[in-house]
Amino acid sequence: MNPMALMKLMSAKNKFNANHPKVGAFFKAAFGSGLQEGTILELTVTKPDGEKMTTNLKVKPSDLELLNELRNMSNK
Structure with a gap:
């Protein structure tokens, strides 16, 4: 980088x-x-006018790989 x-x-x-x-x-x-495979993450966004949007995801092995790479980058 x-x-x-x-x-x-x-x-x-x-x-x-x-x-x-x-x-x-x-x-x-x-x-x-530690985050584990199968963990469900939920994110809610509330706009200033009160409109809400929510989504979630179930953590997969590839997600854990990405998070580990990002963690390694931030520790350098």
Whole structure:
């Protein structure tokens, strides 16, 4: 990955964490013991006008591979 792009990404991540400190803590609590195949993740988006959209997914082995790769990238 381009070092400048990586620096920009890390800066955006740090800003996100500063703006939303509870999100990181939530993910650590929810996934701290490891995400397992078959886990169901649900996401709800509520727009300012009150409209809600919800979806979910069941974690597959390929999802775990992607998450591990992303975790490895962030630890470098």
